[in-house]
Amino acid sequence: MAETILSNEPNHDTSETSKPTSKPQTSTESKRSLRRNRPGTKHEDAYQFPYISLEQIDSAFALQEYLQSLIRADKDNLDALVELPPGQDQETWQYEHLSVYTRSNYINFQLEAECTRQSCPEMKADEWQYLCAAHQAPTNCCAIDYIVHTLDGATTLLNSHKYFPSRISIPETSLKHYQSIARRLYRIFAHAWFHHREIFEAFEAYHSQFNDRTEFRTVGNMALLPIKTKLRGPPSLAPAPPAEDDVIDEALDLFRANCLFRNFEIKGSADRVLIYLILFISDCLSCLSKAGKNTSQKEAVKILNSRALDQFALPGDPTFPLNALYTSPGSDAGSII
């Protein structure tokens, strides 16, 4: 069986007969078709398999391996992860997603630190209470037991030869189990959202992809990031490449997920730019909602253009709302920009 997603456990597949080498395998050696991490593989070398398309995977678990390779390539690109691969049927693809989720439920590990029999004696999401269906009769399990029992139950059901005898086609009579599995798994996130918000937010928050880039200068403690524009900016800041997402694209993409958070761990100077843009987008939306439902697109553009030209506070100004997290740009900011 293919290795468990994102797991560093040694693979126990015995179908490959060559003896394990004594030295860790490098990514170049692994190109010889062995897509696995040998015992002793360094963390930075783990999963450095070359990307292969679905057609190139010659395995009974091709679809599963393909989904794993997509997740390793970019686990945050949800559009790419859920897009149905050409020539595949939707039910099989959904099966693989449910299966991956039950095997790699990281929020569960994080909840174990504070979700205990004492803190959460019942499985609740706000005022809703759920009974555990993993027993002969519905039972009132504490939240962490409910989560473990539900994951075990979902894994057993998905691995059942009776309901899912093949990974290539799903019997129509088994499709009814998808909804009940997904509904119960979703409650784990609902419980985390209502009762362990900090863990949920740390787990779900999206950070800027530019945090890891070291080539950008900073002003105060914000990164000076290039944007896609046809206008000439300062010579020190070339426009971003038109084909790539800039920080504004990123803020628009992540707005819906990140605007709900009360806490956000700042992981780099680009995250401060992201937070600033998310606040600005919120401000734009509140301007538009004040303008009313009957505002035309043309009027909306006018309102936002004039809002963008309004006086606004900068980090360090007394009215800037997040001065605890941002440092003043200092007197030489003008010369840098």
Ligand SMILES: [Zn+2]
């Ligand atoms: Zn709990």
Ligand SMILES: [Zn+2]
């Ligand atoms: Zn239970």
